[in-house]
Amino acid sequence: MRIRALAFRIIRQFIKDKRTLALMLLAPLLVLTLMKLVFDGQAVDPRIGTVQIPGPVIEALQSNGADVTPFDNEEQALAQMGDAELDAVFMLNDTLPQIVLEGSNPTKIRNVMAVAQKSLQKLGGNGDPPQLELSYLHGSGDRDIFDYYGSVLVGFFSFFFVFLIAGVSFLRERTTGTLQRLLATPLRRWEVVAGYLLGFGLFTLLQASLIAWYATSVLGIALEGSFFLVLLMNLLLALAALTLGTLLSAYAQNEFQMFQFIPLIIVPQIFFCGLIDLQSMPEWLQTVGKALPLYYGADALRGIMLRGAGWNDIWVDSIVLVGFSVLFAILNVLALRKHRRI
Amino acid sequence: MNLPEHSSVASSYDCVVAVDVSRQFGKKKVLDEISLTVKRGEIFGLLGPSGSGKTTLVRLVTGLDIPDGGSITLLGEPMPKLNVLSRIGYMAQSDALYGELTAQENLEFFSTLYGLRGNSLKKRIQEVAELVKLSDDLKKPVQQYSGGMKRRLSLAVALMHEPEVLVLDEPTVGIDPVLRKSVWNELDNLRRGGVTILVTTHVMDEADKCDRLAMLRDGKVIALGTPEQLKADSHSATMEDAFITYGGGVA
Numbered sequence: 001m002r003i004r005a006l007a008f009r010i011i012r013q014f015i016k017d018k019r020t021l022a023l024m025l026l027a028p029l030l031v032l033t034l035m036k037l038v039f040d041g042q043a044v045d046p047r048i049g050t051v052q053i054p055g056p057v058i059e060a061l062q063s064n065g066a067d068v069t070p071f072d073n074e075e076q077a078l079a080q081m082g083d084a085e086l087d088a089v090f091m092l093n094d095t096l097p098q099i100v101l102e103g104s105n106p107t108k109i110r111n112v113m114a115v116a117q118k119s120l121q122k123l124g125g126n127g128d129p130p131q132l133e134l135s136y137l138h139g140s141g142d143r144d145i146f147d148y149y150g151s152v153l154v155g156f157f158s159f160f161f162v163f164l165i166a167g168v169s170f171l172r173e174r175t176t177g178t179l180q181r182l183l184a185t186p187l188r189r190w191e192v193v194a195g196y197l198l199g200f201g202l203f204t205l206l207q208a209s210l211i212a213w214y215a216t217s218v219l220g221i222a223l224e225g226s227f228f229l230v231l232l233m234n235l236l237l238a239l240a241a242l243t244l245g246t247l248l249s250a251y252a253q254n255e256f257q258m259f260q261f262i263p264l265i266i267v268p269q270i271f272f273c274g275l276i277d278l279q280s281m282p283e284w285l286q287t288v289g290k291a292l293p294l295y296y297g298a299d300a301l302r303g304i305m306l307r308g309a310g311w312n313d314i315w316v317d318s319i320v321l322v323g324f325s326v327l328f329a330i331l332n333v334l335a336l337r338k339h340r341r342i
Numbered sequence: 343m344n345l346p347e348h349s350s351v352a353s354s355y356d357c358v359v360a361v362d363v364s365r366q367f368g369k370k371k372v373l374d375e376i377s378l379t380v381k382r383g384e385i386f387g388l389l390g391p392s393g394s395g396k397t398t399l400v401r402l403v404t405g406l407d408i409p410d411g412g413s414i415t416l417l418g419e420p421m422p423k424l425n426v427l428s429r430i431g432y433m434a435q436s437d438a439l440y441g442e443l444t445a446q447e448n449l450e451f452f453s454t455l456y457g458l459r460g461n462s463l464k465k466r467i468q469e470v471a472e473l474v475k476l477s478d479d480l481k482k483p484v485q486q487y488s489g490g491m492k493r494r495l496s497l498a499v500a501l502m503h504e505p506e507v508l509v510l511d512e513p514t515v516g517i518d519p520v521l522r523k524s525v526w527n528e529l530d531n532l533r534r535g536g537v538t539i540l541v542t543t544h545v546m547d548e549a550d551k552c553d554r555l556a557m558l559r560d561g562k563v564i565a566l567g568t569p570e571q572l573k574a575d576s577h578s579a580t581m582e583d584a585f586i587t588y589g590g591g592v593a
Contacts, residue, residue, distance in 0.1 A: 005454035009440065009447070016442040016483075181438030181499075184404050185455040186428040341408050342422045 002187055006195025007202075010169070014203055024165050025207055028157030029214050035153055036146045036219055046112040049077040051091035060119035061090070066112075081137060084307075088112040096133055103136035104306035105148045138307050139222065150221035151305040152274050154211055155297040158234045159241040160266055162204050167245030167258050170196065174339075175254065183340040190333045193246070197329065200242050208234035216305075224308035230301065233314065236321040237297035243328035244293070250335040273298035293324045357382045357507055357538040358403055362412035365398055372398045374561040375412065380540055385533050387552030388542040389585070394558040396542040397435055400511050403540065404432050417507065428456055431500035435511040437492040441485035445476060445495050448484060449502060456503035470498045473528060475521070489516040497525065501532075508532065510541045514548065526551050546581040557588055564588040 014021055047067045050058055051074050061068050069086070071077040077089045078100065087108045089100045099116060101109050116132060173179045182192060212230045216223040223230065248265065252258040272289030289295045300317035303309030358380035365373040373395045380386040388396045401407040402414055405422030414421045417429060439448050449467050458466060471477045474494040484492065493516055500508060508529075514522045526548070529539055533553075541552065549555050550569045557565040557572070565572055565588040569581065576587035 001457070001459075002455050005451060009443070009451040012447060013440060013442045176441075177434055177436040177438040178440060180406060181432070181434055181452075182455070183406060184427060184430075184432040184434070185452070186424055187455050188424065340406050340422070342405065342424055 003191050003195045003198060006182075006187075006192065007198035010196065010199025011202055013169075014199075020165060021203070024161050024203060025210055028161055028207070028211050031157060032150065032153055032211070032215060032219060036150065046087045046108055046115055047085070048112065048115070049080060049086045049089045051077050051089065053090050053092065057090075057119065060122050061115060064115045064118045066115045066119075078137070088116075090116070093133060096131070098133040098135070101134065101136050103138040104302070107148070138224065146219075147222040147306065148302075149275060150215060150219065151302045152298040154215045154221070154230070154305075155234060155237045155301045156270065156273060156294060158204070158208055158211055158238045159269070159294055159297065162200070162207065162238045162241040163245040163266065164258070164262075165245075166196070166200055166242045167249040167252070167261070168255055169200075170246040171249040171252055171255065171258055174249070179339060183336075189336040189340065192336060193243075193329050193332050196246055197239070197242065201239070204238035204242060205235060208238055221305065223305050225304035225310065229304045229309075229311065229314065233297055233300045233304065233318070233321075236318055236325070237293065239325045240293040240297075240321050240328065243325045243332060247328045247332040247335060250332070250338065268292065269294035274302060293321055296320045296324075356380065356415075357417060358386075358540060359415040360399075360403070360412065361414075363399070363402060363409045363414060364411035365395075365402060365407065365409050372561050373402075373409070376558075376561070376563055377412075378556050378563060378566060380538060381554075382538050383533060383536055384553040385529060385539045385541060385551070387549050387555035388540070388558055389544070389546070389549045389555050389581070390542075390558030391544055395561040396544075396558055397511055399558070400509055400540070400542060404430060404509055428503070429505055430507040430509055431503065431505035433496050433500040433508075433510045433513055435515075437496045439484045439492060439495060439499075442483060444481050444483050445471075445487070445498075446480040448495065449480075449499060452499045453502040458503060466502060466504075470501050473501065474498045475524070490518060490521065493517050494521070494525075506537060508537055508539045508541075510539065512542055512544070514543070514545070522548075546585065549581045557585055559589050 045065050045067050047069070048061060050061075050068060050070045051072075053070070058068050058070065069080075071080070074089070074091055077086070077091070080086050081089055081100070081102050084102065084104075087102050087105070091098050091100075097120065099112070101112060103109060120132070173182075208231055212227065212234055215221045216227065216230070244265070248261050249258060252261070269292045272292055273294040296317040300309070300314040303313050356379050358378075360376055360378050363373055363376045364371065376395075376399065388399060390396050398407070402409050403416060403421065405416075405424075405427060408422060416423075416426050419426045440451070443451070446467060449470070450463065453463055453466070467480070468477070471480055474497055476491065476494055476498065479487070479491065484495065487495065493513065497510070497513055500510065514525055517525060529541070533539055543549060552569065554566070554568050555572070556563050565576075565584070567575070572584050572588075573579070573581065576584040578584040578587055
């Protein structure tokens with residue numbers, strides 16, 4: 001009853017603050033559109049698996065910058081690629097060279113092809129290079145760069161705007177004295193947090209649906225998996241952002257200090273969520289990424305949208321995200337002790 | 343389960359019992375071993391300049407804060423205790439209202455936290471709005487309210503659930519004299535209805551309207567009694583002179 005009252009009040013306030021509502025719902029769409037227009041790629045050494053390929057070819061691939069792993073049979077190599085550990089597999093079909101590309105990242109497709117063609121040219125000597133037979137594990141080579149980044153950005157913008165808006169609203173509850181007033185009622189601390197979750201939850205659901213629909217239907221970002229799972233991941237990310245935002249607002253004195261969390265909390269998550277290839281980072285830095293919520297959301301969204309991943313592939317990511325939200329919510333209940341001990 | 347009237351002998355008469363209450367923030371002692379008792383059904387004033395510790399004491403009474411030393415009992419229950427909070431109405435020094443919402447929506451929200459709902463909630467809103475003379479402005483967003491109107495709405499929020507105890511922190515700041523008089527008349531009516539009222543003020547002439555009052559200065563109680571007693575004992579004609587006498591006189 002009390003939680004519902006709190007949630008209802010938040011919804012009422014939100015509906016009256018049209019500008020903030022617009023920021024939360026429309027700004028992600030605007031930025032996503034802009035990103036689509038301006039994005040361009042970057043080069044990373046391709047990881048290539050080989051199946052019964054002669055030594056000189058492997059050396060030629062390596063000398064052109066590929067990270068080569070030899071395999072004994074085709075199944076092993078393809079399974080490894082299925083786990084996104086490889087970008088392509090080289091094998092011989094009778095005597096003709098054949099390449100199977102992982103296919104979800106257009107930059108990597110381009111890199112693999114460049115390396116392969118250079119290597120074959122060198123080996124072919126003065127004759128014509130042998131023709132390559134191409135096939136794709138995901139997609140058919142028609143993915144553009146924005147499909148790859150877009151899948152991650154869909155999650156990022158849910159996260160970013162919910163974090164800011166939830167953080168600032170909770171902060172204002174404190175600075176205007178209404179939090180004190182709430183705590184002078186028999187409202188329990190966990191009820192305050194639950195009320196916020198419920199009230200904001202409605203708008204994050206709205207936002208998640210709008211972003212997922214806009215990204216796939218209007219911007220045409222690839223969607224191999226289920227739309228419902230994209231929605232679910234977006235919602236889970238938004239809940240993590242909501243709980244983190246309200247938690248951190250306890251450590252800000254005013255709105256300006258809330259914005260100071262952007263470079264500290266939000267920007268690092270961009271680096272680790274897959275926009276920049278994690279392989280190029282040292283091991284310990286990759287571990288840091290795994291402590292951040294966006295890493296899991298982005299991992300799952302990439303899987304669903306580019307590789308058609310189902311619930312079996314993303315349930316771990318979902319549980320980790322729920323875990324983050326629960327942790328942040330509990331910490332928030334504890335942080336409220338600062339304002340009322342019981 | 344709990345029978346407050348048996349938990350201590352004093353509880354059946356006393357609403358607030360503070361014993362040797364101290365509170366300090368960092369090195370600054372804001373309250374220094376304060377002891378006082380507020381009886382049921384009286385208007386008790388906390389009089390003192392800003393910075394004397396009035397608000398800190400009020401926050402301890404309402405369970406928002408915990409003393410470093412001493413103890414506070416409210417309605418027979420040692421504070422802080424969550425279920426006592428539904429029996430008190432609190433009006434903070436700053437108007438804790440949601441500016442985007444209308445007055446009616448603010449009243450509805452806070453009242454629901456105390457369990458009011460349905461028709462009785464609607465009826466009560468009309469009654470209380472009438473009391474603080476805001477009936478015609480209920481549909482206005484609070485951000486369009488004047489300072490005095492916000493003060494009255496804050497008072498209305500505190501009255502909504504018909505609490506046994508009212509804790510009012512500077513209730514009449516920014517209210518014009520006519521309305522201030524009507525607010526005090528209303529407090530008087532409430533007291534006659536059996537409500538205990540703990541009110542802070544730094545306006546000396548308001549202190550005259552209290553049944554008993556404590557003068558606070560630098561976190562200490564410098565005098566305690568009825569207004570008449572305090573004036574007589576300090577041989578002063580006004581409350582202001584009395585305060586100066588108890589405070590050690592003019593340097």
